[in-house]
Structure formats: C-alpha cells, structure tokens
Amino acid sequence: MHERAGTVALPEDLIDVDALVAAYYDLHPDVEDPEQKVIFGTSGHRGSSFNTAFNEDHIAAVTQAIVEYRAAQGITGPLFIGRDTHGLSKPAEDTALEVLNANGVTVWSDARDSWTPTPAVSHAILAYNRAGHPDQADGIVVTPSHNPPADGGFKYNPPHGGPADSDATGWIANRANELIAGGLADVKRVGRGEGVPSDRYDFREHYVADLVNVIDLDAIQKSGIHIGADPLGGASVEYWELIRDRYGLNMEVVNESVDPRWAFMTLDWDGKIRMDCSSPYAMASLVERRHDFDISTGNDADADRHGVVTPDAGIMNPNHYLAVAIQYLYSRREGWSPEAAIGKTLVSSSMIDRVASAIGRTLWEVPVGFKWFVPGLVDGSVGFGGEESAGASFLRFDGTVWTTDKDGILLALLASEILAVTGKTPSQLYAELTEEFGSPVYERIDAPASKAQKAVLAKLDGSAIAAETLAGDPIIAKLSHAPGNDAAVGGVKVVTERAWFAARPSGTEDVYKIYAESFVGPEHLAEVQAEAKKIVDAALGA
Structure with a gap:
C-alpha cells in the first residue's frame, strides 16, 4: 500500500x-x-x-x-x-x-x-x-x-x-x-x-434516448433522489449531463473536468493514477462526499465499469453490488424469459450462487472475460452477465439485448432505480442478503510463479490437484473447465461447501492470482489462501 x-x-x-x-x-x-x-x-x-x-x-x-x-x-x-x-x-x-x-x-x-x-x-x-x-x-x-x-x-x-x-x-x-x-x-x-x-x-443521442427501454427512469425522476455521478474525467461526462437534462433527474455531475493527466484524481492503492471506479482509493473524493447524495456512482475512462457509493456503507464491493442487482432485476423484469440464466464469471462471489438458487434461476458460470456472456445476451438466454471486476450488462425490459459489452452507465443508473423503487440503498439490500445467506469474505492475492510455471497453470487439469480437503472441509469440485459452457478457465478452481479458491496466471507479471472466498470469516479465508498456495505450488512442482 x-x-x-x-x-x-x-x-x-x-x-x-x-x-x-x-x-x-x-x-x-x-x-x-x-x-x-x-x-x-x-x-x-x-x-x-x-x-x-x-x-x-x-x-x-x-x-x-x-x-x-x-x-x-x-x-x-x-x-x-x-x-x-x-x-x-x-x-x-x-x-x-x-x-x-x-x-x-x-x-x-x-x-x-x-x-x-x-x-x-x-x-x-x-x-x-x-x-x-x-x-x-x-x-x-x-x-x-x-x-x-x-x-x-x-x-x-x-x-x-x-x-x-x-x-x-x-x-x-x-x-x-x-x-x-x-x-x-x-x-x-x-x-x-x-x-x-x-x-x-x-x-450519445442514440444511446441516451434508448435508455428508457432498459432503466425505469420515470421511477428515478419521480422519487427525487439526489444522485451524484462522477465520470472520473472519462468518456461518460457529456452522457451524464444529457441523461440528467433529458430525464429531469435530481443529479449532480460531480466532476465535469477532462484532463489527460488526471490531475484531480486521488492515487490508487499503489500510488498510481488509475481510474478504477471500484477502488476506494481512486474513488476517495466521491466517498468523502457520500453524505451529500442519496446515492452516487463512478465510471472509468471508457465507462464500461461502475462503482456504487452509498451514504451508509461508502463504496460497495463489486461482488456485493452484482448480487443485489441480480436479485432485484430477476424479480422485477417481467419481460425477461423465465428461463433466462444468471451469468457470472468463475471468480465472482458465491453469494450470487445462493441468490440464484433462492430465486430459482439457472446459474451460468463461465471463465473470466465478458466475451463469454455475448451469445446469451444476444439471444436473451442470459438476462444478466457480470464480472467481479465491476463490469456487467443486462437485457432490455422486453428481454432483448441492450449491449454485449460491459456498461458502467447502465449499472450506475440501476443503482438509482433500485433505491427509487425499493427505498433502500444497494448496500442495505446486501446487508439483508447476508442475514439470509451468510456474510462472505473475498480477496485476491498474488503468488510468485515463473513463466514456465504460469504456462503449466494455464493448462492445469483439475485432476492434477491431489488435495482432498481445503481449510478443514472436503473438496466437492476441482474445476479446470467452467460449469456453464465447459470452456477452459486457464487455471483451476477448488470448491468446498463453505469456501473456494481459483488460481490463474497473470498475463503481465511473473505471478499467479489467487481469488478466494469464505463464508466462515477472515481467519478461515486466510487459511484457505495459505492452503491454496500450497495446493497450486504442489501441482506446479514448485
């Protein structure tokens, strides 16, 4: 840090x-x-x-x-x-x-x-x-x-x-x-x-005019909720201005500055200027103003990612917001096919799995990368596709495709719709989910690996994992192909009833990434992470 x-x-x-x-x-x-x-x-x-x-x-x-x-x-x-x-x-x-x-x-x-x-x-x-x-x-x-x-x-x-x-x-x-x-x-x-x-x-005109077919802007306008929209100096700045004016929203475009140096940004965790709207460090200015708005949102430079800030919780973890968005959308979008699945990436929170089970929807779990959601969004067989890195899109009211790339503007507006319709912030709704399903702890860490070891990990088969338990629990799945489409995940995922980890090689550094989640607590998560490294290193011959 x-x-x-x-x-x-x-x-x-x-x-x-x-x-x-x-x-x-x-x-x-x-x-x-x-x-x-x-x-x-x-x-x-x-x-x-x-x-x-x-x-x-x-x-x-x-x-x-x-x-x-x-x-x-x-x-x-x-x-x-x-x-x-x-x-x-x-x-x-x-x-x-x-x-x-x-x-x-x-x-x-x-x-x-x-x-x-x-x-x-x-x-x-x-x-x-x-x-x-x-x-x-x-x-x-x-x-x-x-x-x-x-x-x-x-x-x-x-x-x-x-x-x-x-x-x-x-x-x-x-x-x-x-x-x-x-x-x-x-x-x-x-x-x-x-x-x-x-x-x-x-x-801009075509996109903004069409938003009425995918977001309940009338409900947002009638509620009068005060919205803060921060483009973080990116491409969405003029879009938010038109959305506010076209639909009569009680919205403030928090920062209308565009500067290719991004001199107004707060530094990210590593001291770099990075327009990561899911980072509490990059979003520090908006988080500081969270009590000025009923809800506030941010976008990255090309607006394919979203960040949600609430007065009660500050910036939401992207996984938490995805779970709330899914529960809300599948209970309110009556024009969607009752067979429309929930799309998630392999390293997204298992809270989504529990929400999917509770609402009786098929979970479609795919490798990392938004491209995997494209066919389902096109034909309406996937109602929502979301990544743990704060990227998602979903269908129009009538169940037809909206975008097949991540849409941070859409997900930001959805946060306002959720508040306007339910009277609760997304973070309050997530707290209700944890009361029903438990409160998971999620983290991604890196572990060193040579280029040769990364190449092995990218092609590793789940059967190469010798371990039978993880942090004291029996392993119930060792995945090298995604359950949703049987595509290779470029790594492995190991699952128990109460936790999971996934390991994937970095494309730019001599490390592999360990994503892990526990429904028990932080100490259990640390145990999962430590055993994950041992399990993967053993499979790599490290």
Whole structure:
C-alpha cells in the first residue's frame, strides 16, 4: 500500500502529455522484444508510448490487420469508431482513420467529434445490425479502460457488438506483428492527418434516448433522489449531463473536468493514477462526499465499469453490488424469459450462487472475460452477465439485448432505480442478503510463479490437484473447465461447501492470482489462501 493512496495527485505524479504524444510518433517498436509486440489481452492491446508498447506503428498495423480480418469474415458494413479521454486516444484514432480510409472502409465516428463510451459503441453496432441492413457493422474502441494516463488501448468489437474472441484477437495480433516486422510495407495508409470519417453518428443521442427501454427512469425522476455521478474525467461526462437534462433527474455531475493527466484524481492503492471506479482509493473524493447524495456512482475512462457509493456503507464491493442487482432485476423484469440464466464469471462471489438458487434461476458460470456472456445476451438466454471486476450488462425490459459489452452507465443508473423503487440503498439490500445467506469474505492475492510455471497453470487439469480437503472441509469440485459452457478457465478452481479458491496466471507479471472466498470469516479465508498456495505450488512442482 502506497503511503499516499487515496490522496490527490501531486505535480510530480502527472505525465507530460506532449512528450507522451511525441513518443507515440517518434518511437518504433522492435517486435523481437516481447514487451514491444502487439498483444491482445481480454480487452485489446494496451501499453504506453513511453516504453514503445503503444505507438503509431502498432496502431497502423493493428488497424490493417482488422481490415484484413473483417474482409475475410465478409464484414462489409460501416465500422463504428470511438475514443476515450486518454492522451493517446486521439492520436491512435487519427492513425486508425488513415489506414481505414486507404483501405476503403466506411467509418462512422462521433457526430460531436467527442468522447465515446465503450457501451455506446456496442449499442451502435447492435442497433445497425438489427435494423435489416444487407451488410453488417463492427467497431473499434480506442481506450485502455481504467489504466493510468500514460497508457493507450485499442480493442475490436465484431458484429455481435461485444469483445472479440481469442480466435479473432489472436489472428489480428499475429498479423499486426508480421506487418511491423515487415516495416509496414503492406499497410495501406493515406497521408498523416488526412484520415477522416466517412460519416458521423450521434452515439450519445442514440444511446441516451434508448435508455428508457432498459432503466425505469420515470421511477428515478419521480422519487427525487439526489444522485451524484462522477465520470472520473472519462468518456461518460457529456452522457451524464444529457441523461440528467433529458430525464429531469435530481443529479449532480460531480466532476465535469477532462484532463489527460488526471490531475484531480486521488492515487490508487499503489500510488498510481488509475481510474478504477471500484477502488476506494481512486474513488476517495466521491466517498468523502457520500453524505451529500442519496446515492452516487463512478465510471472509468471508457465507462464500461461502475462503482456504487452509498451514504451508509461508502463504496460497495463489486461482488456485493452484482448480487443485489441480480436479485432485484430477476424479480422485477417481467419481460425477461423465465428461463433466462444468471451469468457470472468463475471468480465472482458465491453469494450470487445462493441468490440464484433462492430465486430459482439457472446459474451460468463461465471463465473470466465478458466475451463469454455475448451469445446469451444476444439471444436473451442470459438476462444478466457480470464480472467481479465491476463490469456487467443486462437485457432490455422486453428481454432483448441492450449491449454485449460491459456498461458502467447502465449499472450506475440501476443503482438509482433500485433505491427509487425499493427505498433502500444497494448496500442495505446486501446487508439483508447476508442475514439470509451468510456474510462472505473475498480477496485476491498474488503468488510468485515463473513463466514456465504460469504456462503449466494455464493448462492445469483439475485432476492434477491431489488435495482432498481445503481449510478443514472436503473438496466437492476441482474445476479446470467452467460449469456453464465447459470452456477452459486457464487455471483451476477448488470448491468446498463453505469456501473456494481459483488460481490463474497473470498475463503481465511473473505471478499467479489467487481469488478466494469464505463464508466462515477472515481467519478461515486466510487459511484457505495459505492452503491454496500450497495446493497450486504442489501441482506446479514448485
């Protein structure tokens, strides 16, 4: 824990935006260096121009690869493109437009030439593709999400509107690295600064106007509850202003500042500026003002994540809010199919399992990554899909798809709907859940592992776990494939009646992550964590 965690950034914490942008254009990656290659994680390619991980060459090559990929897939409709407020996002969008123009791709960008949240791009893709056009649209979002100000990010959403699957991202990354290694000779591109959109699309208007079909805004307006909405300097700032004005909400946009240095932010747990709306340190300013509002919420830079702050509890643990949201939605959305399942990731709280059982709904447990929820949200067989890292989306009132990417604006508005309709904050409702089901303790820690050990863990089979008990309880499941869709989890999950742990390799550091939860208490959780490390290390031969 950094000694200044939760305090406002100082001048020495801020980046030099001009130097950052200059590095984007001036530095050229060496793809023989693994740190400088194009690598698509669960949310696209990310990195900083300062360490030659996110530069003009990367974006030109990735965009050309996307052009080739969509052509091979027969995608001929418009490509929707949006960007967030990070300093590298506009230069990267400019580069992408230059490549897309040279390849003859029809590109629709924001009508206001402004910032576009990730869910608004997903919403636009889906709206186009269900409108009966003879072709299909896809999209690009230029964002590193909640990452620090020096980072850039670039992600591709195919016609289903959600995050691209690993088959697509793997092909795109490999092709991009080939193009860079070839000196970008096969990258088509108009002159620098000559990239322009083919057309404009009012992402904000279409998204905000459609919210009445997924959130009970009338109930929020009539209740008069006082709402604080903090965009954390991100792409949602102008969206919250329009939502407030369009629907007559008693809302204050807590901070309307946009600064690519994020000088107004409080430092996260490790002393870095990070727009993590689920972190009590990054959200310290809003938490401090929690008594000024009946409920307040935050979003990260591209608004695909949510944070909920209540006067009675401060910032809610994302797992706690997911459980409350699920119980509320499945009891109130009468237009949803009675067969619509509850989607959760393997490392989300088992409180969700208990809620699902109590309300008689199928639990659909999948590996980490929002992409797994996409098919179910598209066809309505999954009503709600949520991740432990404060990302979720759910269906419209009529049971049809809203977005297939995480929607932090939606989940923030839902918190206000819950208060307006029930008269209770989400944290008060969670306290009621703990009275019924118990009070779980959840934590994620890291353990050291070499690259070789991480590779073993990623492919480890549950049968390789020799232990029969965990923290004194019999083990009832050893999972290497998710129960919901039988997809490999890239690690293992071990379950007892009162606790569980999951171990997954980190994609960026020489550690593996241990997620663990106990319904007994903190001491039992510590026992689970300690035994988890021994169990995994034994399986890895450590």
